[in-house]
Amino acid sequence: MAITPNGDPAWLRTADHTTYGGNLNKQNYQSQGTVNARTDIDSAEFVRMVEDLAAAVRTAPFCTLTYTADDTGTNDPTVTFVNMMTGVRVLSYAGGSPPAGFPAVTRPVAGDGIANIDFDATSDDDYGVTGTIHIVHAMAQLNGTAFGSANPTISDFDANTFNERVQVRVADDTGVLTDQNVTVTVWTGPV
Amino acid sequence: MHFGAFGQLPIRLGGQDPTIGWTARAHARAAADLAAVVRSLPIAVITWTKSGATLTATGYNAMHGIGVQVAATLSDGGTGITIIDWSTQYLDAYEIADGFSIRGHKATAHGATGLTTATELVTAVRVRVRTRLMSTGALTDPTAGVTLAIWS
Numbered sequence: 001m002a003i004t005p006n007g008d009p010a011w012l013r014t015a016d017h018t019t020y021g022g023n024l025n026k027q028n029y030q031s032q033g034t035v036n037a038r039t040d041i042d043s044a045e046f047v048r049m050v051e052d053l054a055a056a057v058r059t060a061p062f063c064t065l066t067y068t069a070d071d072t073g074t075n076d077p078t079v080t081f082v083n084m085m086t087g088v089r090v091l092s093y094a095g096g097s098p099p100a101g102f103p104a105v106t107r108p109v110a111g112d113g114i115a116n117i118d119f120d121a122t123s124d125d126d127y128g129v130t131g132t133i134h135i136v137h138a139m140a141q142l143n144g145t146a147f148g149s150a151n152p153t154i155s156d157f158d159a160n161t162f163n164e165r166v167q168v169r170v171a172d173d174t175g176v177l178t179d180q181n182v183t184v185t186v187w188t189g190p191v
Numbered sequence: 192m193h194f195g196a197f198g199q200l201p202i203r204l205g206g207q208d209p210t211i212g213w214t215a216r217a218h219a220r221a222a223a224d225l226a227a228v229v230r231s232l233p234i235a236v237i238t239w240t241k242s243g244a245t246l247t248a249t250g251y252n253a254m255h256g257i258g259v260q261v262a263a264t265l266s267d268g269g270t271g272i273t274i275i276d277w278s279t280q281y282l283d284a285y286e287i288a289d290g291f292s293i294r295g296h297k298a299t300a301h302g303a304t305g306l307t308t309a310t311e312l313v314t315a316v317r318v319r320v321r322t323r324l325m326s327t328g329a330l331t332d333p334t335a336g337v338t339l340a341i342w343s
Contacts, residue, residue, distance in 0.1 A: 039203055041202040043201065052229055055229075056228050136250030139338050140299050187250075
């Protein structure tokens with residue numbers, strides 16, 4: 001590979017406009033403006049683009065996935081969709097056997113209504129630059145017609161000081177709910 | 192594809208070699224996708240814990256900055272109730288100032304206890320979040336945390 005991009009992968013949230021080539025004193029070369037708006041990008045347009053990209057990267061979710069639990073069958077959940085900064089998966093997979101780079105979603109022993117979503121400790125961007133995964137926000141939504149809630153808990157399950165696990169517990173007012181379909185969204189933060 | 196020997200701004204799009212140039216079609220795709228992404232992303236995401244009058248932000252991702260040091264202001268609205276206030280405007284890196292009006296808001300309570308959340312838009316920059324026990328419906332402090340995302 002001939003080039004290594006500036007900065008860290010997007011999920012570390014360290015980029016600012018300068019990472020993408022922005023500069024507070026950006027100007028057109030020799031103060032010459034655009035000749036043809038259909039072919040030329042002006043310096044003001046360029047810095048707006050990189051500033052907006054930096055802003056967008058700060059709040060973009062790292063991953064949104066949907067799974068269906070199989071508590072009745074005591075199997076690991078089936079993951080149906082995954083949208084990640086590092087890839088998109090539209091074919092379902094058994095949560096205990098994730099494809100490379102996608103999170104494992106497993107059912108703990110005696111864990112009705114509970115799913116452990118485990119991400120890799122690190123991941124690479126499209127240029128092979130490695131970035132640590134550290135989850136700081138999580139949201140969970142119970143889908144379907146059941147009355148209940150899905151509550152996540154973020155943790156560092158491999159004791160490397162960074163969070164890679166989101167455990168989701170699904171329950172109604174009397175106790176856990178089994179075999180539910182849940183959508184989870186997580187955001188990462190700086191390390 | 193550019194003025195002179197280097198790709199000075201204004202960038203002249205075009206060229207045949209993808210290793211040294213930026214084609215018009217690639218630029219147009221980048222511009223369109225960035226505009227699309229900016230439309231749907233949250234303006235801010237905040238996670239905090241609450242125990243009585245003690246509120247602690249544990250994470251903050253916002254278009255205007257990252258980290259709890261720039262987080263929105265958390266205040267105690269009573270048991271199970273958190274009030275979150277944003278500034279009326281923020282500066283981008285080029286000191287362009289503008290405000291926003293919150294239009295979408297969504298929260299999830301964390302932990303091993305069944306909890307539900309309800310979010311309420313109080314003003315254009317203030318959201319109130321209520322956390323309740325699933326078992327009784329009673330308001331309860333989210334000691335394990337809550338994550339709130341807002342859209343404008």
